[in-house]
Amino acid sequence: MHITYTAATTAAPGSSNEDHFAVGDGWALVLDGAGRYPGESGGCVHPVTWVVARLSSHLSSHLTEQPGQPLTAIVRSAIEATAADHGPTCDLSDPLSPGATGAIVRFCDDRIDWLVVGDCAVVIDRGPDGYTTVIDDRVDRLPNAPIVEGQVRTYSPAYVATVRNQPAGFWVLSTIPAAADQALVGTLPRQTVDQVLLCSDGISRLTERYGWSWQDVFALHGTAGPESIIRAVREAERDDPDPRRWRGKRHDDATLVVARMMLATATAGDEA
Numbered sequence: 001m002h003i004t005y006t007a008a009t010t011a012a013p014g015s016s017n018e019d020h021f022a023v024g025d026g027w028a029l030v031l032d033g034a035g036r037y038p039g040e041s042g043g044c045v046h047p048v049t050w051v052v053a054r055l056s057s058h059l060s061s062h063l064t065e066q067p068g069q070p071l072t073a074i075v076r077s078a079i080e081a082t083a084a085d086h087g088p089t090c091d092l093s094d095p096l097s098p099g100a101t102g103a104i105v106r107f108c109d110d111r112i113d114w115l116v117v118g119d120c121a122v123v124i125d126r127g128p129d130g131y132t133t134v135i136d137d138r139v140d141r142l143p144n145a146p147i148v149e150g151q152v153r154t155y156s157p158a159y160v161a162t163v164r165n166q167p168a169g170f171w172v173l174s175t176i177p178a179a180a181d182q183a184l185v186g187t188l189p190r191q192t193v194d195q196v197l198l199c200s201d202g203i204s205r206l207t208e209r210y211g212w213s214w215q216d217v218f219a220l221h222g223t224a225g226p227e228s229i230i231r232a233v234r235e236a237e238r239d240d241p242d243p244r245r246w247r248g249k250r251h252d253d254a255t256l257v258v259a260r261m262m263l264a265t266a267t268a269g270d271e272a
């Protein structure tokens, strides 16, 4: 069995892309830059895109060089290495330090491992057995969260500082290595999986806001490719009669990777 990957990423109109994806031999990841609030430095001189790029670089090298390590250990190492990259210019104790939400999938000989932190998602197509959806929605289930009704619904930075990377709050990949231990992780036998989608929340809003099923997403991807999914997101956002009802932006960076298991050794005579 071998794996083929398709992927696409697009910035929200009028902004730079803080999403990122990477694929390697037996793994794929999606990151979505988290942070910076207007008027808040997060204690850091670096752009969010720099933090995302450093996390991706460290995750990619650890996934390639340490295939036997648990994903939580790989993520912990990548957070520590990224923190070291900041250097003395940055205050890593700032609770609003820029970081990323993320989804990682690793394809081993006999199983598939995943790890999700924050609002990225992993969706596993198990053929006749349906879909396994891994979404970390802790940021949307914060108890008694004070919501600011501005141009869009959002949380205030002062509130986020009390719940970000805190027990009973929500977790992101930034400067706290313990965030790795709070990730959603899991495993499935590889032969039960047809394909796996990793995406940022700029894609999963199709199912969370706009009435799509994951079956719809995989079907469109199968016939028209990953760019068609992003076009569908932009159409749904443009047609949204009241985008201010959502926490977050009308448009968001949108990124997906789809990994398909291919039966490389199948022949016409195979009965299995």
Ligand SMILES: [Zn+2]
Residues within 6 Å of the ligand: 043, 044, 045, 046, 086, 089, 090
């Ligand atoms: Zn920094």
